[in-house]
Amino acid sequence: MALIQTHEVKPGMVLAADVLSKDGRVLFTAGAVLEPWHVQVLKTLGVAGVEIAEIEAVVTPDQAADYTRAAFLYVNPDHPAMQTLFEIAAERVLRRATRGWVLPDVATRQARNVEHLSDVFGPGQASPEEIVQHETELASFPDLYFRLKEMLDSPKSSAKRIADLISGDVGLSAKLLRLVNSPIYAPVSPVDSVARAVTLIGTNELATLALGITAINYFQDIPPELIDMPTFWRHSLTCAVLAMILARRQGLPPERFFTAGLLHDVGRLLLFKKLPYASTEAMIHARENFLPLFEAERILLEFDHTDVSKVLLAEWKFPEAMAQAINFHHDPMCAADPQSGATLHLADIMANAVGIADGGMYAVPDLDPAAWDELNMQPTELHSLIVEFDAQFEKTLAAFL
Numbered sequence: 001m002a003l004i005q006t007h008e009v010k011p012g013m014v015l016a017a018d019v020l021s022k023d024g025r026v027l028f029t030a031g032a033v034l035e036p037w038h039v040q041v042l043k044t045l046g047v048a049g050v051e052i053a054e055i056e057a058v059v060t061p062d063q064a065a066d067y068t069r070a071a072f073l074y075v076n077p078d079h080p081a082m083q084t085l086f087e088i089a090a091e092r093v094l095r096r097a098t099r100g101w102v103l104p105d106v107a108t109r110q111a112r113n114v115e116h117l118s119d120v121f122g123p124g125q126a127s128p129e130e131i132v133q134h135e136t137e138l139a140s141f142p143d144l145y146f147r148l149k150e151m152l153d154s155p156k157s158s159a160k161r162i163a164d165l166i167s168g169d170v171g172l173s174a175k176l177l178r179l180v181n182s183p184i185y186a187p188v189s190p191v192d193s194v195a196r197a198v199t200l201i202g203t204n205e206l207a208t209l210a211l212g213i214t215a216i217n218y219f220q221d222i223p224p225e226l227i228d229m230p231t232f233w234r235h236s237l238t239c240a241v242l243a244m245i246l247a248r249r250q251g252l253p254p255e256r257f258f259t260a261g262l263l264h265d266v267g268r269l270l271l272f273k274k275l276p277y278a279s280t281e282a283m284i285h286a287r288e289n290f291l292p293l294f295e296a297e298r299i300l301l302e303f304d305h306t307d308v309s310k311v312l313l314a315e316w317k318f319p320e321a322m323a324q325a326i327n328f329h330h331d332p333m334c335a336a337d338p339q340s341g342a343t344l345h346l347a348d349i350m351a352n353a354v355g356i357a358d359g360g361m362y363a364v365p366d367l368d369p370a371a372w373d374e375l376n377m378q379p380t381e382l383h384s385l386i387v388e389f390d391a392q393f394e395k396t397l398a399a400f401l
Contacts, residue, residue, distance in 0.1 A: 267305030
């Protein structure tokens, strides 16, 4: 282990210890393989230096496959699409390991101490409706979101009015412009104003992205003991980019699915806020039993994060088409539009598979065979999807952060 000054840190290095912010919050956890966006965040936040692991071990293809297989114990191994995703995930694990990543012990990695945290509701007393009601009584949702929603729904709205509204929020407009200039849109020339962004991707599409970013900004007080938020948002953005790529291939509105992917675990954020202790128990149960986290939630809470999102998104008056995809991404054929549910369902599964090589700690959810049939895809297409994802993701993540 060696202390390396931030200006000497390079992508591919492995953290030997957690990196803390100046106020003591966990930014990145030990064992993380540093990507370009990690390095950028360290420099931006003025972190002086980090502990870097000295790596000597060499991981064989069989070891990489065994490590990956543990995350695929929950799935049907005979489904051709899952076989392909396993191959993709194992190859990514091997590639990361040859760059010095030490395979962590997924089953034994625990959440940090949560003794000082307390659940708002006692065991067995919480319901999705009560959780959302308690949250909305105590915290007000950003007014900008509802003004955007009103304009988006109004037949009298115009591109100029929506652009002016977004431009009035400096933080929102800056993040939107970074996304529009990222590889997911790859404009020919830089887009330097919201008005130009509207011209490039459309009024409703930009407003849809703005709704998602505004909703994200609502969650600023998640206990760091449960999860470091950069890791959470990395998974969410992975799902968002994959959902956007899949939507384009399906002929569906890509911005709708980017936003749905970004917010697909929004119910989990509310569980972290209201039931930190129970959330910790669910995470430990999922790790120890190699279950997807949503299944552990159903076992211990008798509901999962999508049950919470159904109530929360209704309270927010979230656009129904996006809400359906989010609320049924684990039960896609129950969605009013099965194609939309299946699109986000596959994007989430792929995001979990991709995340194994980033230290992902939970089992990959199984693929609903009816959802796969709904998408009318061939397993070989998954390889090209991942290639497209890799070409876009890191720069998009840097823009998003």
